[in-house]
Amino acid sequence: MAKQLVLRVGRERSVVRRHPWIFSGSVAEVRGSPQAGETVDVMATSGEWLARAAYSPTAHITARIWTWDPDELVEADFFARRLRAAVQARDDLLRDGSCTAYREVYAESDLLPGLVLDRYGDVRVVQFLTQGSERWRAEILDVLGSLHPVNGIYERSDAEARTLEGLAPREGVLAGDVPERLEILENDIPFLVDVRHGQKTGFYLDQRESRALIRRIAPPGRMLNAFCYTGSFTVAALLGRSEEAVSIDSSAGALALAKDNAARNGLADERTVWVEGNVFEELRGLRDRNESFDLIVLDPPRLAASASHVPRAARAYKDINLLGLKLLKPGGLLVTFSCSGGLSPDLFQKIVAGAALDAGTEAQIIGWLGQPGDHPVRLAFPESRYLKGLVVRRAEAPGNPKPVFRRKTGLG
Ligand code: SAH
Numbered sequence: 001m002a003k004q005l006v007l008r009v010g011r012e013r014s015v016v017r018r019h020p021w022i023f024s025g026s027v028a029e030v031r032g033s034p035q036a037g038e039t040v041d042v043m044a045t046s047g048e049w050l051a052r053a054a055y056s057p058t059a060h061i062t063a064r065i066w067t068w069d070p071d072e073l074v075e076a077d078f079f080a081r082r083l084r085a086a087v088q089a090r091d092d093l094l095r096d097g098s099c100t101a102y103r104e105v106y107a108e109s110d111l112l113p114g115l116v117l118d119r120y121g122d123v124r125v126v127q128f129l130t131q132g133s134e135r136w137r138a139e140i141l142d143v144l145g146s147l148h149p150v151n152g153i154y155e156r157s158d159a160e161a162r163t164l165e166g167l168a169p170r171e172g173v174l175a176g177d178v179p180e181r182l183e184i185l186e187n188d189i190p191f192l193v194d195v196r197h198g199q200k201t202g203f204y205l206d207q208r209e210s211r212a213l214i215r216r217i218a219p220p221g222r223m224l225n226a227f228c229y230t231g232s233f234t235v236a237a238l239l240g241r242s243e244e245a246v247s248i249d250s251s252a253g254a255l256a257l258a259k260d261n262a263a264r265n266g267l268a269d270e271r272t273v274w275v276e277g278n279v280f281e282e283l284r285g286l287r288d289r290n291e292s293f294d295l296i297v298l299d300p301p302r303l304a305a306s307a308s309h310v311p312r313a314a315r316a317y318k319d320i321n322l323l324g325l326k327l328l329k330p331g332g333l334l335v336t337f338s339c340s341g342g343l344s345p346d347l348f349q350k351i352v353a354g355a356a357l358d359a360g361t362e363a364q365i366i367g368w369l370g371q372p373g374d375h376p377v378r379l380a381f382p383e384s385r386y387l388k389g390l391v392v393r394r395a396e397a398p399g400n401p402k403p404v405f406r407r408k409t410g411l412g
Contacts, residue, residue, distance in 0.1 A: 004040055102118070238272070
């Protein structure tokens with residue numbers, strides 16, 4: 001008997017609209033005892049066939065849809081077609097060679113739930129994040145072997161998402177040679193990447209366009225890069241018009257690589273100060289010392305892991321943006337990000353507006369930033385939009401809200 005998930009009344013609506021997730025609360029019945037990762041038919045209460053999905057018995061997202069086409073079978077060929085289509089789309093997008101690192105497969109957005117594939121020049125890094133992608137690991141690795149060849153393939157299936165799926169972390173070399181450090185080009189800027197120990201798969205590829213923008217708009221003077229990781233925004237700003245930069249991160253390993261990235265780009269030591277510390281505290285220290293900057297980048301880690309964490313995260317975002325605006329010189333630029341998917345672009349803008357008000361600064365948004373085209377957002381899956389950024393310019397004139405003096409009118 002075919003293995004099936006039968007949905008509760010009305011829960012077929014999102015599936016029909018091609019949303020790929022089926023939550024545990026939407027399932028009325030599981031038929032045929034499917035194993036974790038096995039392909040199941042998704043059925044409406046009426047008995048109508050809706051989709052084919054991968055089953056994740058213990059996860060809150062119980063199934064992720066592979067296909068809405070009844071004629072499309074989930075088998076080795078399916079992965080070959082989907083992977084090649086995704087990789088081809090990136091070739092079309094980034095063909096001029098000025099960028100050698102980019103995301104080749106972005107999970108649900110490329111109709112391959114749970115699979116991420118990043119290209120770092122001659123090395124590919126793969127992540128199997130769900131029961132479904134894990135089930136097809138061997139077939140997917142076969143397809144990787146048939147794509148245009150690279151020197152090495154590394155697995156970084158160590159993201160926290162795997163825990164939710166009931167999967168243990170796994171990482172290591174899958175094929176060929178993977179050097180301890182490799183070098184990529186991003187818009188012709190060389191960066192060193194550690195795909196074995198770095199965060200995510202080694203580099204924040206999703207900030208490529210924002211780095212290019214910062215290089216272009218960095219004003220002369222001092223830059224502050226909070227949550228600098230391996231220093232990519234610092235390098236971009238200093239290759240632009242920034243003269244010196246203070247960069248803060250809590251990770252000593254990231255800072256070591258950041259220093260090497262600055263040196264690799266020929267930036268003199270005197271132009272950079274690297275601070276190992278907690279940004280929330282370091283910003284207060286800078287404020288207490290009356291420091292000020294012409295450009296400030298705030299790119300914190302995901303402060304809200306899910307919608308329920310948004311209120312607390314909102315306070316943290318406000319805190320750093322308030323401090324950032326206070327540290328900004330009149331006429332200076334604040335480039336501020338949130339990569340929390342659960343926090344909407346609207347709410348993020350409101351938080352920054354609240355911060356400006358409390359900081360007593362008049363400011364304008366002069367740019368909206370987001371994830372680049374190798375991290376596409378499927379129209380039917382708006383959750384895949386997670387990265388948003390604002391370029392905020394503090395007014396030249398003080399323009400501060402004037403303190404209000406109430407005239408003592410007295411009586412009579
Ligand atoms: N802008 C970077 C990516 C930043 S990721 C780039 O484009 O490469 C977020 C960084 O914040 C990570 O490097 C992490 O080590 C650091 N981090 C997390 N919490 C922190 C804290 N409280 N204080 C300082 N750094 C922190």
